[in-house]
Amino acid sequence: MDKTSPDHLSVAISKAIKRIIPMVTLMFILAYLDRANIGFAKQQFQYDTGLSDAAYAFGAGIFFIGYALFEVPSNILLYKVGARIWLGRIMITWGLVSASMMFAHTENVFIFLRFLLGVSEAGFFPGVILYLTFWFPLHIRARVTGYFLFGAPLAFIIGGPLSGGLLTLDGTPFAFGLHGWQMMFLVEGLLASIVGVWVIFYLDDRPEKAKWLNASEKKALSDKLAAEDEQKIAHGPKGALAALLDIKVLYLCLIWFTVQVCGYGIYFFLPTQIATLMGTKVGLLVGFVTAIPPLCAAIAVYYVPRISEKLGERRIVAAVTFMLGAAGIAISGFADSVPVIAITALCVAAAGHLAMQPLYWTFPSSYLGGTAAASGIALINSMGNLGGFVAPNIRVWAEQTFHSARAGLYFLALVTFVGGVMILLLRRMGMDKKVMAPSTTGSSAALN
Template sequence: MPATGEQQVAIGASAMRKAFWRIIPLILVAYLFAYMDRVNVSFAAADMNADLGFSATVYGLGGGLFFLGYALFEIPSNLMLVRFGARQWIARIMITWGLLSAGMMFVTTAEQFYILRFLLGVAEAGFYPGVIYYFSGWFPPCHRSRAVSRFYIAGPLASMVMGSMSGWLLGLDGNSGMHGWQWLFLVQGLPTVLVGLVVLRFLPDSPAKVEWLNPAEKAWIADELARERRLIGGAVSHNVLAIFRNPKVLLNGAIGFTCIGAFITFTLSAPMILKAATGLDATGIGYLVGFGGLIGTAATLWLGNRADRHGDRLIHAFGSAVVMAGSLFVMLLAPSPLTVSLAYLAFATVSFSVAMLVSSGWADALSGRELAVGAAAINTMSQIGAFLTPFAWGALADATGNFDAGLLGIALMMTVNAALIWVLRGQVRGQVLRAVPAAA
């Protein structure tokens, strides 16, 4: 006898509860180290730049080159993930980038800085869109924002960890003949290799291959994902070049370009901006950034849950983008220690949520192999923004002697970002796939 509606809800709730607990914590830890290895250079920047004689332009170019390497190898990496499987490929990504991140401690010249940042981006390419693709095989749409938000909090959590650790690590300056920033890269890089090995051993491949789901739970996941594919319709194209002609991919890419470009640019220089505006030392800045990470974690979880229940991810993304833009304008126009600190905390509260909410909807519009290629294409455009904007920021800082022009530029980028999200919402509103939410 077929299961009743109430029984289906109970089966779905059980399946999702198991999947969340078996998958999300491991992906969360992996992304935590990914984000730390991506932006730990922001905490090292002041001392490293002084020790090695790097200008703002050199630092901005090096900071951005990570994202150029990421962008160029995003699609190839995701195609390899589809071929070899998420577990093997995500583990490979983590092991290589952990080694390269620790290798940053050996940098002595601008050229070495450029090369290692570029290679670090190449190593990490495909991680985030790969996870989105992997989740599309586990979590139906009514659970997807929560699933993404629960691993996306790794970003603000990393800010907490780095904020609490970085002052201490930089304080090791002179120990064993090493600078404090060298200790920072070493201590925050090598553990990523160990996490990669854990992923290789324990990350499940697919619902059909695990023993901890019963047949009814496996069937429920398969049926929900099949229903999603039917509602989305057939893939527009599997061709890698044709994917860039897909309007849904292009609009999401423009949103990613503006959001990630502005977010990464500010994040790479936030400790230096806060230090100049507030007069706090490295430890104080670390605590401020750490507190921003704490409230950002709570906000990301809350917005992910609310978006799934409300059924409209993009209205929440729009509101978060408006707050980001407003906080940047406040830092520019009212640069007192108190207003800068409060505006930074407002920025930190919502800054991770925009990309999280928009990207959790990629699988609503793209399916199958198109999702793997399309997600990588969207993220490629996003990473190009993260490459170009820090370089422009550094050049403007060297030309003007301050960060005001850069702050104005990224504030305007986030204003455009909010407008683009509103346009995207108008296109997909009413097409969001709804199902009865299950507890997870």
């Protein structure tokens, strides 16, 4: 058998999935938990500190300003230094800062630490997206990106009961004199730092350095990835600066902005929205119910990329999925007097928001190569993540301006729908290249 046969390629991909994906998914769980756990602490934290709704929204969102400012240089450094060391460093740093949130007794300290958390975590998400391009060819990338994105709903599925449980320790001997929200920040932050140390020893930068692949598998995977990268460099922007100024990259930034407005507009307020629907306060019960929409999102993010693969269609599937999310957001506001319908609609919203993302990321990763990929992917994520700053502030503004909690949800739904339309228009931008998997039996079998 030829040493670079599709069989060796598919076996190498299968091994890489089993080795890499569980780790990066765990990393994303902790990343999402440490940036979004403020939503669980909101009621208790504001009660103990006297923080206003406006200050909370500003502090929740300023994370993304720090994140955006350092995103591009962080990803370029990852490309130069290597993913193993750089991703581990990011996790250790953000874990320590997240744990320090236990000292956020005043508005100024809260805002400063949220900004510093964004600086510390800058480059993580685009770094992993870039790292996946070092290991997985384009035909399988939507699926493996979907596996990675399981971390977001799992952060709520696992983190909801965990955060809710830690909050209920308030006033008990198990809190060691700390408030429940302080215990939550301390425990969840230190978990990230511990995993960051593990990452440094566990991950490999590229297939050539992987001791768990044999020589034939290394060559098959490396050759395939090198061929794809050469094609992207030949047809896409050349170099880091060219990617930052490319009109297609900027268009992708705008789409990702709508995705982040949608996501953080939902998740920063999800525990309190569900608590309001249930007529109770945020605690263990609300933590369990809050895990339901992310669970639905996890199911969707598993199946939607597979449906896309079978249809050979990414753009339309992504757009329709995202528009369904917009409908779910709107219905959750309209049906707020019927909790079962509202929570079901939130399930649709969460599923639509997350399940389109692995399809979305195939567009920039199939267009950008080399250092252009490092800077372009980081720019997309950093500019898009400004939506994480805008979302909580614009939702609070809409609610206060129109004196209705529904207004904020309707505005989020509108932004999400616009994002779906922009995805549909990707064909006009020349960004809808068809991606087909290798047609060999061995290749197909190894990936199932």
